[in-house]
Amino acid sequence: MLAFAYPWLALLAPLPVLAWFGLPPHAERRAGLRVPFFDRLARLSGQQPFDGGVVARRGSVRFAVLTVVWLLALAALARPQWIDPPLHRDLPTRDLLLLADLSGSMDTKDFTDPSGQTVDRLTAVKQVLDDFLARRKGDRVGVVVFGDAPFALVPFTTDLELCRAMLRDTDVGMAGPRTAFGDAIGLGIGLFARSTVKAKTIIALTDGNDTVSKVPPVEAARVAKDKGIVIHTVAVGDPTAAGEDKLDEAALKEVASATGGGFFRALDRAQLAEIYQRLDAIETRRIDTVSFRPRRDIYWIPLAAGLALTLLAEGLHLARRYRRDHASGRRPATAGARS
Known part of the structure; x- marks a missing residue:
């Protein structure tokens, strides 16, 4: 579609007509031919000399050309623009951070994959997370892994294929054998510091008891609440375990409750998949569609x-003038004279 940025310039279109009729003719004084026998020439010609001038008239074709050129110049000054069909772009309005436990206890083989084979907890979690991320189009997703300390595996990005690939490459013990859940929440809060979206969500899964964090998980959750972050916790450990592998369900429930999130318990892969389906329903996709x-x-x-x-x-005018001069036997005018 054609549009003009300055359409008001069209008001100047009749300006040449107003100048033609409103301004006085151009006056130019020129020296005439002086001869001593001028009076005799006048009597012989039968004409009476008088003072005056000659108004040269421009040809209709030349006037039409000048008019069209003026209109084209005005059209260029009006800044014509071609507007293409509208484009739509979806902008994420949620940042979703996954906290994945890579401690040594995640190597426990008490989960079953879709083929019926027994796999370790981390393998089952990665399989379910991969399917979960495949449906998260429209969100920015980040990944933090933790063991003895937390590490930002993937910063917030809309490239969900990157997140899935990086998660598939994780392994038990990469971040240390123990569980620093509180510090992982603290690192997640730091990653959200530059986020400008309104919806901020953390999905944390762990199977151990936090024993090495500098900041207790509950205290970190309260800070997250103040920052507008919702934390959902998923317990994948054995509630009957003891020692380092003991699952502190009370702490996980308190973390989720402090931020308005939910607590979920997964004892097998079927429950884990069901949990992520419920989370997918709770944390529905939120996007803003921008059209331009x-x-x-x-x-x-x-x-x-x-x-x-x-x-x-101008070329046609010169060609016509050349033919006229050539037909009359006169030498056409040149740009310079030879010496």
């Missing part, structure tokens, strides 16, 4: 047309 129409300036088209028309008209 690209604009391309095409002022060069009327400028090029005006230039081409001017050159064509």
Whole structure:
């Protein structure tokens, strides 16, 4: 669609007509031919000399060319633009951070994969998370893994294929054998510091008891609440375990409750998959659709047309003048004279 940025310049279109009729003719004084026998020539010709001038009239073709060139120049000044069809872009309005426990206890083989084979907890978690991420189109997702200390595996990104690939490459013990859940929450809060979206969510899964964090998980959760972050906790450990592998369900429930999130317990892969389906329903996709129409300036088209028309008209005028001079036997005027 064609549009003009400054359409009001069209009001200047009749300006040449107003100048033609409103301004006085151009006056120019020129020296006449002086001869001593002027009076005799006047009597012989039968004409009476008088003071006055001659108004040269411009040809209709030349006037039409000048009019068109003026209109084309105004069209270029009005900044014509070609507006393309609207484009739509989806902008994420949620940042979703996954906290994945890589402590030594995640190597326990008490989960069953879809084929019926017994796998360790981390393998089952990665399989379910992979399917979960495949449905998260429209969100920015980040991944933090933790053991003895937390590490940002993937910063917030809309490239969910990258998140899935990085998660598939994780292994038990990569971050140390113990569980620093509280510090992982603290690192997640830091990652959200530059986030400008309104919805901020953490999904944390762990199977151990936090024994090495500098900040207790509950205290970190309270800070997250103040930052507007919701934490959902998923317990994948054995509630009957003891020692380092003991699952502190009370702490996980308190973390989720402090931020308005939910607590879930997964004792097998089926429950784990069901949990992520429920989370997928709770944390529905949120996007803002922004529409814009690209604009391309095409002022060069009327400028090029005006230039081409001017050159064509001048070329035809010179050609006609050359033919007239050649037919009359006169030598055509040249740019310079030879010495």
